[in-house]
Amino acid sequence: xxxxxxxxxxxxxxxxxxxxxxxxxxxxxxxAVGAGYPVPRNLNYFWNFGVxxxxxxxxxxxxxxxxxxxxxANGAVAFDSVERIMRDVPSGWFLRYAHANxxxxxxxxxxxxxxxxxxxxxxxxxxxxxWLLGVVIFLLMMATAFMGYVLPWGQMSFWGAQVITGFFSAxxxxxxxxxxWLLGGYAPDNAALNRFFSLHYLLPFVIxxxxxxxxxxxxxxxxxxxxxxxxxxxxxxxxxxxxYTAKDGFGLGVFLIVFASLIFFAPNLLGHPDNYIPANPLxxxxxxxxxxxxxxxxxxxxxxxxDFILPAKLWGVLAMFGSILLLFFLPWLxxxxxxxxxxxxxxxxxxxxxxVDVLVLGYLGGAEATPIxxxxxxxxxxxxFAHFLVVLPIVSAMERPxxxxxxITEAVLKGEGGTSLAQTAAHGSVLPGHNSPAAAE
Amino acid sequence: MLSFASRFLAxxxxxxxxxxxxxxxxxxxxxxxxxxxxxEPVHSAEHEFHLKPREAGLxxxxxxxxxxxxxxxxxxxxxxxxxxxxxxxxxxxxxxxAALGYDEGQIKTIATDWQIEQPSVNPxxxxxxxxxxxxxxxxxxxxxxxxxxxxxxxxAVPPDLSLMTKxxxxxxxxxxxxxxxxxxxxxxxxxxxxxxxxxxxxHFNRYFATLNLAMAPPLTGDDQVQYQDGTRATxxxxxxxxxxxxxxxAEPNLQKRxxxxxxxxxxxxxxxxxxxxxxxxxxxxxxx
Numbered sequence: 101x102x103x104x105x106x107x108x109x110x111x112x113x114x115x116x117x118x119x120x121x122x123x124x125x126x127x128x129x130x131x132a133v134g135a136g137y138p139v140p141r142n143l144n145y146f147w148n149f150g151v152x153x154x155x156x157x158x159x160x161x162x163x164x165x166x167x168x169x170x171x172x173a174n175g176a177v178a179f180d181s182v183e184r185i186m187r188d189v190p191s192g193w194f195l196r197y198a199h200a201n202x203x204x205x206x207x208x209x210x211x212x213x214x215x216x217x218x219x220x221x222x223x224x225x226x227x228x229x230x231w232l233l234g235v236v237i238f239l240l241m242m243a244t245a246f247m248g249y250v251l252p253w254g255q256m257s258f259w260g261a262q263v264i265t266g267f268f269s270a271x272x273x274x275x276x277x278x279x280x281w282l283l284g285g286y287a288p289d290n291a292a293l294n295r296f297f298s299l300h301y302l303l304p305f306v307i308x309x310x311x312x313x314x315x316x317x318x319x320x321x322x323x324x325x326x327x328x329x330x331x332x333x334x335x336x337x338x339x340x341x342x343x344y345t346a347k348d349g350f351g352l353g354v355f356l357i358v359f360a361s362l363i364f365f366a367p368n369l370l371g372h373p374d375n376y377i378p379a380n381p382l383x384x385x386x387x388x389x390x391x392x393x394x395x396x397x398x399x400x401x402x403x404x405x406x407d408f409i410l411p412a413k414l415w416g417v418l419a420m421f422g423s424i425l426l427l428f429f430l431p432w433l434x435x436x437x438x439x440x441x442x443x444x445x446x447x448x449x450x451x452x453x454x455x456v457d458v459l460v461l462g463y464l465g466g467a468e469a470t471p472i473x474x475x476x477x478x479x480x481x482x483x484x485f486a487h488f489l490v491v492l493p494i495v496s497a498m499e500r501p502x503x504x505x506x507x508i509t510e511a512v513l514k515g516e517g518g519t520s521l522a523q524t525a526a527h528g529s530v531l532p533g534h535n536s537p538a539a540a541e
Numbered sequence: 542m543l544s545f546a547s548r549f550l551a552x553x554x555x556x557x558x559x560x561x562x563x564x565x566x567x568x569x570x571x572x573x574x575x576x577x578x579x580x581e582p583v584h585s586a587e588h589e590f591h592l593k594p595r596e597a598g599l600x601x602x603x604x605x606x607x608x609x610x611x612x613x614x615x616x617x618x619x620x621x622x623x624x625x626x627x628x629x630x631x632x633x634x635x636x637x638x639a640a641l642g643y644d645e646g647q648i649k650t651i652a653t654d655w656q657i658e659q660p661s662v663n664p665x666x667x668x669x670x671x672x673x674x675x676x677x678x679x680x681x682x683x684x685x686x687x688x689x690x691x692x693x694x695x696x697a698v699p700p701d702l703s704l705m706t707k708x709x710x711x712x713x714x715x716x717x718x719x720x721x722x723x724x725x726x727x728x729x730x731x732x733x734x735x736x737x738x739x740x741x742x743x744h745f746n747r748y749f750a751t752l753n754l755a756m757a758p759p760l761t762g763d764d765q766v767q768y769q770d771g772t773r774a775t776x777x778x779x780x781x782x783x784x785x786x787x788x789x790x791a792e793p794n795l796q797k798r799x800x801x802x803x804x805x806x807x808x809x810x811x812x813x814x815x816x817x818x819x820x821x822x823x824x825x826x827x828x829x
Contacts, residue, residue, distance in 0.1 A: 142829050187637075187793060193794045346822075354813060356812075360805045363802070364801055404566065404569055405572060405573065406572050419565075475577070482563055485562045486559065490563075
């Protein structure tokens with residue numbers, strides 16, 4: 101694991117030596133996120149987001165455990181128990197707002213983390229397993245977040261659960277049976293609320309477990325970097341501690357400032373007012389929308405309006421799940437040997453289009469359905485699939501990448517290490533006299 | 542071998558799956574465009590005449606908003622004398638009123654004198670009964686259940702107001718606008734949408750989503766309540782005061798939250814500044 105020049109753990113204190121003989125836990129930590137893990141020296145701020153995602157999970161688990169001490173998963177009292185937390189539990193409002201906005205922060209951070217992985221080709225060999233485990237974490241997060249949003253048992257909780265579990269009824273033949281089995285009834289009720297609570301408490305620990313695998317898999321090839329050129333020697337790396345612990349400390353500070361601003365100054369900005377109305381199966385809200393982080397997928401779901409072999413609803417559901425499952429195949433859809441999009445001018449252009457496309461889908465997912473928004477979401481959903489299934493394979497086969505630097509250190513010494521995205525983008529094209537990308541790989 | 546097989550599969554499958562989704566979307570685009578060409582765009586009275594709330598300009602608005610206790614007390618008085626006839630406040634306790642500046646004795650009096658009593662049991666017979674409110678009680682429900690509420694209110698249930706300002710977009714402004722937004726139906730509306738004439742028993746209000754609501758204008762004229770602090774009780778003033786009060790009932794910790802927030806962000810700015818210094822210090826001399 102890791103590079104031969106990695107520092108070795110040598111406990112000096114007798115107590116630590118004793119511990120290392122009996123249970124080498126400090127050694128494990130040292131090698132995982134300490135001085136024993138050599139990391140490319142040219143990582144930019146986008147590489148802060150993995151640690152931040154871990155921090156967000158920790159916040160969610162800690163606030164969530166305390167909230168669970170006061171919450172009651174029963175349809176008759178769930179809404180009021182949340183309000184009791186807000187009003188009567190000391191600092192309960194802080195815990196609940198931290199947990200609700202913590203979910204949003206978690207997704208902001210993870211989306212940035214995923215976007216970084218896509219831009220710099222971190223999903224490519226030899227890091228396919230890191231990527232696959234990451235997509236698993238993302239799926240688990242989505243399930244956890246959805247079930248968590250149901251727990252306050254407000255109008256959006258109830259109707260969101262109704263709509264999302266309704267997806268399963270699109271499956272021909274057995275769909276309705278599956279839906280009823282999942283909900284434990286014909287509509288979301290006590291049975292659904294209780295199992296959602298149980299799973300909402302369980303899944304974060306599953307996520308934590310998969311994160312361990314994610315980091316384990318990462319430590320075999322080591323971290324990617326903005327040039328996408330693999331580490332060649334000791335001069336290319338610095339020890340994770342203190343170099344990246346210090347940088348992550350700064351990143352964590354910025355993260356917490358944004359997080360605290362949301363909690364204290366705009367705690368309901370990302371929520372929906374309807375969820376402050378108790379769940380009422382007899383009154384459908386005028387406009388059912390999921391939480392912001394599901395909106396792009398919701399837009400894809402709604403974009404399919406015509407029955408073609410399969411019913412439109414089933415197309416929508418397949419496309420929505422497909423849009424995420426697609427990510428599992430990304431390492432094999434992209435055949436270019438060059439990792440970083442900084443050296444792939446054509447692909448980079450399409451990536452920017454994809455980013456705008458996803459943002460547009462997010463907007464459309466929350467917008468009211470008019471012919472114009474439906475048309476736009478059909479075009480945007482079309483590009484999403486076309487990007488991964490058509491554009492990406494073709495571009496990666498056709499394009500001529502820019503010449504890659506011979507090594508990370510060479511790029512760094514020329515001031516093109518990639519610590520600043522703009523800097524690299526501006527200078528990425530002028531690296532004369534280097535080997536072709538194939539040779540560099 | 543395995544990698545070759547998976548690559549081969551992905552190479553062909555991606556085009557098939559992609560073509561399927563794209564074709565289904567293309568059909569959707571045709572049908573959407575066809576629909577746009579053939580169908581008249583739908584216009585409705587709600588679409589054209591519904592208004593976004595006007596700003597109430599409350600002290601609690603904005604990032605650093607605070608409560609004006611004097612105003613909250615006035616708002617409570619409006620709630621007590623006007624709204625509480627129909628609307629409950631079931632998530633708020635009498636003791637919570639201490640935050641508005643009422644002392645223990647005043648709260649006890651407010652609770653004891655409250656018109657609706659708490660459901661209870663007769664200690665001798667065990668039969669359902671009522672008792673006087675205590676400061677520790679929540680505000681009692683106005684109607685025992687929705688059926689009773691409907692029966693008394695022309696088939697409409699007056700919603701609980703505890704969370705009203707958080708359960709609507711721009712809640713405080715919405716409450717203020719709704720209370721001052723009753724009017725006659727504009728002639729233009731009736732001309733364009735004759736079928737949108739306000740039905741019998743409902744009341745026209747451009748700030749309400751469907752334009753017609755069951756609640757009759759609750760604030761009917763100036764000096765409907767006699768403010769104890771001498772403020773003149775215009776309809777506009779009463780609407781603002783009760784909007785302020787309902788902002789407090791929905792978010793009693795608003796002011797504390799803002800104070801904590803300033804402290805937290807200042808602390809974090811210092812922490813982040815130090816962390817940045819540490820980062821620069823450690824990386825000094827290391828080109829990256």
